[in-house]
Amino acid sequence: MNPGTDRRSIRRATFLFVLVHCAALLFVPHVTAAPPPKSPPNIIVILADDLGWADLACYGGDLHETPHLDRLARQGVRFTDAYSSAPICSPTRAALLTGQHPARLHFTIWREAAVNGPPRDKPLIPPVTLTDLPKDTTTLAEMLQGAGYLTALVGKWHLGDADNAPEAHGFEVNIGGTHWGAPPTYFSPYRGPFGRNRELRFVPHLEFSQPGEYLTDRLTDEALRVIDRAGDKPFFLYLAHHAPHTPIEGKPSLVKHFEQKITPQHRHQNPGYAAMVASLDESVGRIMGRLEERQLADNTVVVFTSDNGGFISDSQGRRVTDNTPLRSGKGSLYEGGIRVPLLVRGPPVASPGTICREPVATADLFYTLLELGRIPIKDQALPRDGQSLISLLKEPESPLDRDTLYFHYPHYYATTTPVSSLRAGDWKLLEYHETDSVELYNLKEDLGESKNLATDQPDRAKNLRNRLHAWRTEVEAQMPTKNPK
Numbered sequence: 001m002n003p004g005t006d007r008r009s010i011r012r013a014t015f016l017f018v019l020v021h022c023a024a025l026l027f028v029p030h031v032t033a034a035p036p037p038k039s040p041p042n043i044i045v046i047l048a049d050d051l052g053w054a055d056l057a058c059y060g061g062d063l064h065e066t067p068h069l070d071r072l073a074r075q076g077v078r079f080t081d082a083y084s085s086a087p088i089c090s091p092t093r094a095a096l097l098t099g100q101h102p103a104r105l106h107f108t109i110w111r112e113a114a115v116n117g118p119p120r121d122k123p124l125i126p127p128v129t130l131t132d133l134p135k136d137t138t139t140l141a142e143m144l145q146g147a148g149y150l151t152a153l154v155g156k157w158h159l160g161d162a163d164n165a166p167e168a169h170g171f172e173v174n175i176g177g178t179h180w181g182a183p184p185t186y187f188s189p190y191r192g193p194f195g196r197n198r199e200l201r202f203v204p205h206l207e208f209s210q211p212g213e214y215l216t217d218r219l220t221d222e223a224l225r226v227i228d229r230a231g232d233k234p235f236f237l238y239l240a241h242h243a244p245h246t247p248i249e250g251k252p253s254l255v256k257h258f259e260q261k262i263t264p265q266h267r268h269q270n271p272g273y274a275a276m277v278a279s280l281d282e283s284v285g286r287i288m289g290r291l292e293e294r295q296l297a298d299n300t301v302v303v304f305t306s307d308n309g310g311f312i313s314d315s316q317g318r319r320v321t322d323n324t325p326l327r328s329g330k331g332s333l334y335e336g337g338i339r340v341p342l343l344v345r346g347p348p349v350a351s352p353g354t355i356c357r358e359p360v361a362t363a364d365l366f367y368t369l370l371e372l373g374r375i376p377i378k379d380q381a382l383p384r385d386g387q388s389l390i391s392l393l394k395e396p397e398s399p400l401d402r403d404t405l406y407f408h409y410p411h412y413y414a415t416t417t418p419v420s421s422l423r424a425g426d427w428k429l430l431e432y433h434e435t436d437s438v439e440l441y442n443l444k445e446d447l448g449e450s451k452n453l454a455t456d457q458p459d460r461a462k463n464l465r466n467r468l469h470a471w472r473t474e475v476e477a478q479m480p481t482k483n484p485k
């Protein structure tokens with residue numbers, strides 16, 4: 001794809017769209033003039049960081065308290081089979097904003113790891129990937145901004161350095177967005193050493209803060225200010241919370257509450273993490289409260305999801321979360337690494353409180369939100385790595401015209417070696433590149449991916465593997481290479 005041509009074709013399509021609509025208006029007889037069109041809906045995407053599929057009460061979480069998110073599920077559509085486009089942070093965020101698969105973008109690992117370059121002490125050498133979202137990609141924010149939306153990022157960016165900041169990608173407002181993937185602390189003044197090499201980090205634009213102030217609360221304050229500031233303009237608010245990513249730091253009163261609540265029978269056992277999830281939930285409650293107060297709730301679409309599966313390693317001596325009944329967690333292409341909560345509330349939802357079992361992925365949100373913003377996508381020369389979910393919001397049981405989702409993670413993580421995967425209907429195939437071997441699971445019978453059927457069903461495994469290879473060729477996915485050492 002030539003990005004310049006792409007932009008020109010978008011401008012041309014927008015121009016034609018406006019022209020056709022103006023011409024149509026000229027022919028409307030004055031006596032039967034239609035009421036002025038309702039403005040396009042406001043759009044709020046609340047993206048949690050590392051929140052697992054089973055972490056919300058409405059997804060079976062037994063310790064965590066998420067009354068506002070559960071209410072959002074009762075008011076909207078709850079997707080049971082939603083996937084993040086990648087098992088780690090930055091690539092999923094890139095897919096959300098571009099509608100392109102991370103494998104096609106060559107953006108398959110989080111930014112800090114991409115900057116450091118691939119490790120050379122493993123059997124395979126992962127590919128060198130992008131470190132920043134290229135400026136010539138057309139983002140959701142740019143298109144919504146072009147359609148008259150106020151566009152704002154509040155929270156985590158993780159898609160590039162200062163030259164590739166949110167402002168370079170269509171966000172008029174950027175509060176907190178930086179190239180780093182996690183804050184050093186959740187408490188004011190949000191600065192200090194981070195990670196093994198004690199790198200000094202901070203959260204920009206939050207310099208003036210109160211002692212004891214908590215990051216999730218502060219980002220919510222900033223998001224509320226964006227809603228207030230929009231006035232009569234439609235707005236696109238991308239509230240990318242850091243919670244519940246490490247460092248595991250909850251507000252002391254909430255941590256104490258969960259310490260007292262936990263019994264050995266609870267699936268989730270981390271009071272600090274439970275407190276972070278509670279604060280995330282409270283944020284959603286405050287956003288919804290402000291929308292209702294300002295009578296905006298009926299014309300605002302609220303999307304809530306996570307950028308990858310729950311983090312299952314230890315932090316500060318405690319296991320962070322547990323994705324049971326799913327296998328594994330963040331980094332892995334087993335379900336625990338990529339299946340995430342997805343709740344959508346707002347005008348297109350026909351029956352509040354419905355459940356949708358159709359497999360969908362983050363890149364689909366790009367097309368969904370463009371359609372909501374009334375931006376014609378039919379004529380645009382965008383690679384289609386997703387599709388609009390509006391039909392599912394209207395009829396959650398009507399299937400999409402698609403039966404396969406693909407995943408590609410040619411890198412290492414604590415939970416995985418380089419791997420590609422696909423889901424076709426109830427079948428899931430994983431191809432591990434170190435061993436050149438496949439695993440086959442039937443998710444309907446075996447959600448926990450415990451019984452590998454690859455040897456029992458060689459024809460099915462071969463067929464799915466061929467499809468996976470064909471897709472990788474089509475998107476020009478980068479592959480790991482054999483380490484000569």
Ligand SMILES: [Ca+2]
Pocket residue numbers: 049050088089245307308
């Ligand atoms: Ca993440």
